[in-house]
Amino acid sequence: xxxxxxxxxxxxxxxxxxxxxxxxxxxxxxxxxxxxxxxxxxxxxxxxxxxxxxxxxxxxxxxxxxxxxxxxxxxxxxxxxxxxxxxxxxxxxxxxxxxxxxxxxxxxxxxxxxxxxxxxxxxxxxxxxxxxxxxxxxxxxxxxxxxxxxxxxxxxxxxxxxxxxxxxxxxxxxxxxxxxxxxxxxxxxxxxxxxxxxxxxxxxxxxxxxxxxxxxxxxxxxxxxxxxxxxxxxxxxxxxxxxxxxxxxxxxxxxxxxxxxxxxxxxxxxxxxxxxxxxxxxxxxxxxxxxxxxxxxxxxxxxxxxxxxxxxxxxxxxxxxxxxx
Numbered sequence: 506x507x508x509x510x511x512x513x514x515x516x517x518x519x520x521x522x523x524x525x526x527x528x529x530x531x532x533x534x535x536x537x538x539x540x541x542x543x544x545x546x547x548x549x550x551x552x553x554x555x556x557x558x559x560x561x562x563x564x565x566x567x568x569x570x571x572x573x574x575x576x577x578x579x580x581x582x583x584x585x586x587x588x589x590x591x592x593x594x595x596x597x598x599x600x601x602x603x604x605x606x607x608x609x610x611x612x613x614x615x616x617x618x619x620x621x622x623x624x625x626x627x628x629x630x631x632x633x634x635x636x637x638x639x640x641x642x643x644x645x646x647x648x649x650x651x652x653x654x655x656x657x658x659x660x661x662x663x664x665x666x667x668x669x670x671x672x673x674x675x676x677x678x679x680x681x682x683x684x685x686x687x688x689x690x691x692x693x694x695x696x697x698x699x700x701x702x703x704x705x706x707x708x709x710x711x712x713x714x715x716x717x718x719x720x721x722x723x724x725x726x727x728x729x730x731x732x733x734x735x736x737x738x739x740x741x742x743x744x745x746x747x748x749x750x751x752x753x754x755x756x757x758x759x760x761x762x763x764x765x766x767x768x769x770x771x772x773x774x775x776x777x778x779x780x781x782x783x784x785x786x787x788x789x790x791x792x793x794x795x796x797x798x799x800x801x802x803x804x805x806x807x808x809x810x811x812x813x814x815x816x817x818x819x820x821x822x823x824x825x826x827x828x829x830x
Contacts, residue, residue, distance in 0.1 A: 525808045551566075613657075706732070732746070799814075
């Protein structure tokens, strides 16, 4: 049996891949029906195709009888963890920490500034040839709450700092103290919401964060506050958000939605006070060079039997198929 590595980037386009494995290109194809590049039983490392529909990404899993590493090119792995029931024990699932922080944090700031300063209104006015001025909220002097203070949350704060915000509060699964200050546990979120002018979601999707932003969460947000979601759509209860948007009490900027893709005619498209981007936090010119660096480093570690980076879980009888993070 050979030790194949399935890559969604042509291997000849990745400089520095370690010698030893046989590198095969597979990204599912344009229609998701691309034939496998080799025998799935020979695949030791499966790098999950990026920006492909879930059925395409998970299609090979049940055939990978000898896989030892599943490497995603996304920060979130909820779609893969939910499908690990067929994977043998001892397989490492790793995410793409280090790849998406820059691009996602940049979009979080873009959405925040665009929503506060009324850029969508300016675009509509430009299309109609209307000159409409007036005062708009600034990011300066605002209190910002980051819900999900992992690497992406930290990168978001990096980009908030030059904008002279009044205060940044931080929330993660567990409380801790960092060089920047206190990180509150998720259990404190409801008590921190009333002081936040901007709430930015960058948390992974887990059982604990599914519909974290429900009617109670939204009701605790102050009048006129902005909700920015660059996490996952199901972190927010869409119906509860729609109710708040229709009332005009809060506004929102969403890079992710539930459902996703947002279908034509969905009420979110026409809801007042919402800016929607089509899940583009990660796919930018920043992605490919960082993804290639991650793969070279991770595969070098794999070939040399060194500790892998970004291990989310290792499958065993207790974790395979649970869908946890």
